[in-house]
Amino acid sequence: MALSLRHLLLLLPVLALVSLSTLFPSALSQSCSATNSLPFGNAISLYSNCLDLSTLGASLHYTYDPTNSTLSLSFVATPPSSSGWISWALNPNPDPAVAGMIGAQAVIAFKDGAGAVVTKTYNVSSYSSVTESPIAYETWDRTAEVAVGGIMRLSAKFKVGADAVAKGLNQVWQVGGSVVDGAPQMHELKDANKKAKGVLDVVSGTATSGGSGEGARTKRKNIHGILNAVSWGIMLPLGVIIARYLRTFPSADPAWFYLHVFCQFSAYVIGVAGWATGLKLGAESKGIVYYYHRNIGIVLFSVATLQIFALLLRPKKDHKYRFYWNIYHHSLGYAIVALGIVNVFKGINILQPDNKWKHGYIIAIAVLGGIAVLLELVTWAVVLRRKSGKATTKPYGHHNNGQARQPL
Template sequence: MASSIHNAPFTSLFLHFSSLLLLLLLLLLLFPCCYCSDQSLALTCTTQSSILPKNTLYAHCLDLPRLRSYLHWTYNPANATLDVAFIAAPAKPTGWIAWAINPTSEGMLGAQALIAYNLGNGSIGVDTFNVSSYKGVLPSRIAFDVLDKGAVAAGDGTIRIYAKMVLGGGLGSVVNHVWQVGGSVTNGVPNMHQFKLENLNSKGKLDLMNRSGGDVVEDGGAVQIIHGVLNAVSWGILFPIGAIIARYVRAFESADPAWFYLHASCQVSGYILGVSGWATGLKLGSQSKGVVYSTHRNIGIVLFILATLQIFALFLRPKQDHKFRVYWNVYHHGVGYAILVLGIINVFKGLRILEPGDKWVTTYITVISVLGGIALFLEVVTWIMVFKRKSNKSTKPYDGNGA
């Protein structure tokens, strides 16, 4: 009883500290939403009339949601002709930009593309490409008649493609369109673009008769975001919190057995979210033909296996006085720390792949730093408690009865 009273200030301090932690984590997770802004909004398609060729006026324009790109177009349904201007900056000055209509699907394969690239002599070339494979493609005829085409480089680093083409009456006024940027060209052939989130999801449906119909299709991007959030919260936050509870809260005698249920709740919740994130990762892997992130995937598989073993080990936990309990503890702690380290590493690898923006990376680094600071603080508190307990035992008077 005296020991519980003696530890009461520490327990109260921990509870207050935990409340502040949860509040801080909530604010950190919500804060990026307060200032997430798309830099491409600094320039909109409606302000670009002065930079279009011969001050051409197009019926519609659209700020594309990926790759800081802009599209201007006029469609004449009477003869199915499309006048189009596409503006974007290549990934590097020596790179290329592309805009395409895909008459058969929503992705890159089958796209009938206009690709503009730096010729290396200060001029810009533009060609048509029938994208029939994921490997390198050569300039070729496309399914549409191109009546006119051209491209120029601008002082702001962008390239502007202009074209007039006949789409044909069977295509309709709502089309699948794809746009892309790359960083290099070899002998007039664009090299592979990057596989960032923006590159993989620069596609959509375009209503040629109505600007409001130009929204991008976000299904693949939404799954990637869900995958990232689930894994960051589970492996990257809940598991570390569970480890902190197991190591430090159990030191407070008044917290027994509450610490165990808190620890188990964090780990089980983290496991459920982590498995959900792992499943979305498998789905993304099956959809991303030709795009494989081997290290990220392999670490994810190892995490799933270790976490599953850890959860099942809870049902096989020997009692405190069992002779095998010490071995179980070594196993449980070893696997737990392996999950902790691998989980954080894989979150950072996922952030590098997803590239959601510096604000999200900074937010996660801040969360992990806060958890690390709390762990360091509790480590000091725990050692102080251990020394005080040893001191109290060594100074306790002998009562003559061996008690």
Template sequence: MDRSTARYMVMILGILLSLFFSTTFAQSSCANYNFASNKVFSSCSDLPYLDSYLHWTYNPSSQSLQIAFRKTGMSSSRWAAWAINPISQGMVGSQALVAFQKSDGTVRAYTSPITSYQTGLQEGDLSFPVSDLSATYSNNEIIIFATLKLQINSSSTLNQVWQEGPLSNDNPGMHTTSGPNVQSMGTLNLLSGESKATSGASNSKTKYKNVHGVLNAVGWGILMPLGAIIARYMKVFPSADPAWFYLHITCQSSAYILGVAGFGTGLHLGSQSPGVTYTVHRGIAIALFSLGLLQLSALLMRPKKDHKWRTYWNFYHYSFGYGILILGIINIFKGLDILSPEKKWKHAYIGILVSLACLAVILEVITWCIVLRRKKSANANKLSHGLNGTNGVNGVNGYGA
């Protein structure tokens, strides 16, 4: 029965991990995005910088371009813009669509021709007609909608620029002049959907973010709780000793290694985004890194079961362990709020947490049933030995005391 239960545990956990990875890597950053307004676009592109995405529908015969520019990870104190540069690559000469949330809660969207690097994004007419211009802001994401009437060359390729920056009294301020803010430009083929950054860079930052999220979710959010489940419930089976201990150590060590790798990619992303700081998310990540290191260090100081300090070591180990579990899960949801991926990502992770919780509840019931049955059996054996002994009554009373 013990081995059978252990096999079922491994099978269930394997299914959960398979579900996570299949859901995670099947997602696309823009292709599966559903607009609240039920608008549908024929093409989309994950822009390589500034957490931005472009959706569009292009009609070659009329040269009409319907677009939706999405900028995620936005706060209400920042502006976002997407532009076409009809004359060259770069900022000067760009014909921009600008949007931001005003201090009264309304969202303003307007056009602004860029004539110099010192622009204040003043409102003005563009070199081509623009209609149906609007914008929305919710869940730290701003979306600009518009229809453009263009005069594009036969290759259907245009120069695009996208940007974000701070607000001051409902007026756009100067954006950062280093890092992704000066790399957020490139070409876009409206027919093939091919998007290239001017620098020739690929979507490396988006990939780093995906890697960062997956490493932390698997490490802190799945393997760490799984290791705790193994330690609590597998050791109730005598045949699982000491296998449960080595599984627990392997699981927790792997979780920490993945978590540290995720921590490293987070530091790299931070170095690529000057001026962008997520204080709470970063603080929890540092705490997890430190607590995890202390937990691994505690393994070297683990006293024997009969040692007088073992009780204190257990308290230390359990306290830090449960603290890591709670902080890890909290920080994963913080990261999801920052990245603002499709809802399916968050739903998949919530489903995994619920599955692990249900597994823990089932194993908790099984564990208590086994413990109570063993206690009842032990009591019966002691009672039997006491009654069969020379002083049966004293034996019973002695056990009861």
């Protein structure tokens, strides 16, 4: 049946909506990570796929050509500072759980000394030293640009191979805050940075986030931090407070001594467990060395071990060497407390947990410090009053021979 002009006019809006509905999926496929992608909208619209990556506010725009196994891509992210860098990489390791930054074949974009944005390739074999080098993948057409707001876009083409595509590509992405003499510096170690990896399926247009291996390592790092914070950072200072102040009161003898030994020995055992966990983490993280934290930990463990063995050589109170043993014991004790607290803060800076953990430890140390100051005042008041009382009750010309109890 023939349609009249009136019927055609009525059908036009319906036809227009149908046409628009066919266009919407294409438009939406270009709009992932709209905030990051907006400055480069014209360039990234040429790619057939768009993925929001799981961390660092990054996005990947790509086209895969199966005829020659070529991956054309634009990686978009914002570095932490205007002098920072961004990186996208492939890791050929067949195990996705361990295919992280070590072994990554990376392209990194940053501003050179003249202010021009450059791209360079890096075969990342160590966290401590990243130097420009050829990579295992053939790559070309590498470009980069920076938009208003510091957003950067890194573009390149990779020859990836059909077999690798079939298994899934292990991608790694990252952002860093500084470049020194043309060399990208270490990025932050926040949770988002550690999880910036996953498996990319270029055929289906999907990507998974980081594997379980990193999650297990993060758990061990947290255990290491908690054990050391409790032992060296809290229990040892508490044991020193018990020994220094409770012994002033005769009624606390010998309870203070057993409490002191219990605190210090328990702290040592827990600290050794934390130290062993740190050794395990170091063995699993080749190329990652936190020199100050490691060296302080070694000294701390060694001095604490000497302190424990010193208990076996503790002279009796009236022994002529007891005075020198006390100097040795007290000096090492205060040194252990100072080193322990410093290294706990070093570890917190490395782990970079939520601020509540750092603030919680600061509060704990502040409370112990406040208690120590209060007890110091009370102890000296008791000692001075005791001395004054003995001076008024003793016959003229007699001396106390230094027998009054005084703070350690």
